[in-house]
Amino acid sequence: MRADLELELQHCRGLPSPPGVALRIIQLAQDPDAIMATASNLIGLDVALSARMLRIANSPLYASRRRVENLSQALTLLGLNATLTLALGFSLARQMSQPGTMSPRDRIWKRSVVAALAARVLGERVGTRQLEELMLAGLLQDIGVLALGQLYPEEYLPLLEQAQGNVGLLQAERDAFGTDHAEIGMKLTRYWNLPDLLCDAIGLSESDGALPEFQACIRLSGLIADIWLTPDTELAHSRAQAACVSQLSMDPGQFNSAVDDVRTMLPDVCEIFDVHIPSPSRIQAILEEAKELTQLRTLRDVQEAARARKEADEFEGHAKRLAEEVRRDALTGIFNRAQLEKVLEMEFDAAQRHGWPLSVAFIDLDHFKKVNDRWGHLVGDEVLRNFAQALQVYLRGSDIVARYGGEEFMIVLPGIDASAAAKVVQRILAEITRLPMTTVDGEPLHVTFSAGLATQGPGAPFPTIEALLTSADQALYVAKRDGRNRVVGA
Missing domain, CATH: 1.10.3210.10 (Hypothetical protein af1432)
Incomplete structure (x- = not known):
């Protein structure tokens, strides 16, 4: 200064x-x-x-x-x-x-x-x-x-x-x-x-x-x-x-x-x-132009936000589909073995904590190899798909159906004791026997299955899931040995 x-x-x-x-x-x-x-x-x-x-x-x-x-x-x-x-x-x-x-x-x-x-x-x-x-x-x-x-x-x-x-x-x-x-x-x-x-x-x-x-x-x-x-x-x-x-x-x-x-x-x-x-003289025009630009920018932002939401929804849907695919069997659409093991573990823990029964059934399609050998694997795949869907129709929403491998399936029945479980599986066998699984050369193709049941309950507790499944598997072996097309309890 x-x-x-x-x-x-x-x-x-x-x-x-x-x-x-x-x-x-x-x-x-x-x-x-x-x-x-x-x-x-x-x-x-x-x-x-x-x-x-x-x-x-x-x-x-x-x-x-x-x-x-x-x-x-x-x-x-x-x-x-x-x-x-x-x-x-x-x-x-x-x-x-x-x-x-x-x-x-x-x-x-x-x-x-x-x-x-x-x-x-x-x-x-x-x-x-x-x-x-x-x-x-x-x-x-x-x-x-x-x-x-x-x-x-x-x-x-x-x-x-x-x-x-x-x-x-x-x-x-x-x-x-x-x-x-x-x-x-x-x-x-x-x-x-x-x-x-x-x-x-x-x-x-x-x-x-x-x-x-x-x-x-x-x-x-x-x-x-x-x-x-x-x-x-x-x-x-x-x-x-x-x-x-x-x-x-x-x-x-x-x-x-x-x-x-x-x-x-x-x-x-x-x-x-x-x-x-x-x-x-220009101030009003400048403000009007700025307002138009703001409106355009807002419209663009809305469009971009809508597009982003759509992409996010699509991504979320895709992620859900991928997650579901990981859980599902690719051929039949029901749970695969990996997902079955997770669900079965939760149900087994719940049954042990609350003391309620838990029944499982191993199911094996009878003579399924002959279906593949006679009519081909495409027909065999269609039989497996239709059989899996039929199992779901005859079960409750809380029951679990999974493909265990090949022509083997498993049903998990929470809260069902051995007697009631046997009736459920027997009813399913009767319906499956009556219902054609596909049509070949204009003729209906019927199948039967063998089932082995085991129940976790107050009268017959199993220490582990493996022990429960082993018991059901042994019962399935007995059903197949005794002529198939039957339900055997452990």
Whole structure:
């Protein structure tokens, strides 16, 4: 910072001072015992300030179901903190505005008004409760321009006139004064004894790097204001959007919604601050284009999500089919031996724990080799498939049917004792004998089977599954030895 500027700031020579009402508002805001009645009496002394407070209470910023008719109603609606903050902003605004001029300082003032509204809108988006403080900091973030223009009018005002946008102005200030208007604004507001939160936000309004949400809203509000006040609206919009996406984690749709809120409310805010800021001719088109892009992006996202869900469902279905294929016999579709062993182990454990019976039956098709030898393996496969399906028809849903290997099958009957199991298998044998398993050369092909039964129960406990199966296998051997086409119990 230049030595003469540092000296001027240290002694506050030639710098603007808050009007009397603003100084008293600052004092009142710092008084923890302040009450609304005192604020109302103070604001009521300034007719112009009272009118602005009434207008802002009736603005879209504080939309009420009924119109506010007097200052007392307005201040009650706003609350003490908002009242003091907004009143201070309106009072200090007189130091910055130059109604009716087209000077560079007038453009800076207009930028401050848009930034004040943008800061508040961004604060609403990120969920901060300090909306009035954001509005005041946004309004004052360029007050350093006023200070430099007042201290060095001959040197600074031409520089302000020639600067190409805010970025160009900052660089020109740093080249000429070794500082910029953000740092000057921070020093000035500290001189006015404003809260540190506001002073720091003003000082960081032109900084780089990550910031807390409050300070980030102030920095980004200036970029949004540039959409209205720089010649290249599209470039300013693009820069502001990229910054908001990066620093506030907003998506493009949220950013454009915020910009549209600024556009909608700006006429009312301009009326309150007695300025005229027309919306750029391109801003509506940019927002419409952005809305269309957002809709297209949303549609694409929906389509991609639907496709992803479909692929996931297909993958899940495929995985289930694969898992089922691992459990099932490829020819007959019933459980294979590996799955039978898993299920049988669970049923055997349950029978032991609860003391209920568990019956198993080994079933072997009689003379099946002759079927293959006489009519071929294709006919033999069809007989095996139809036989497996027939077994399932005559059993309960809780019973288990599995292909043990070749023409051997096993039935597992949970909760069925030896006598009942024998009746079940005998009934199945009778039905199978009657029912043709296929047709060959127009003639029905019938088969029979031999079955060996064993039951795990209170009267005949088996220590292991292997012992139970061995008993059933021995009973099957007896059935085959005694002439087949029969059921034998262990």
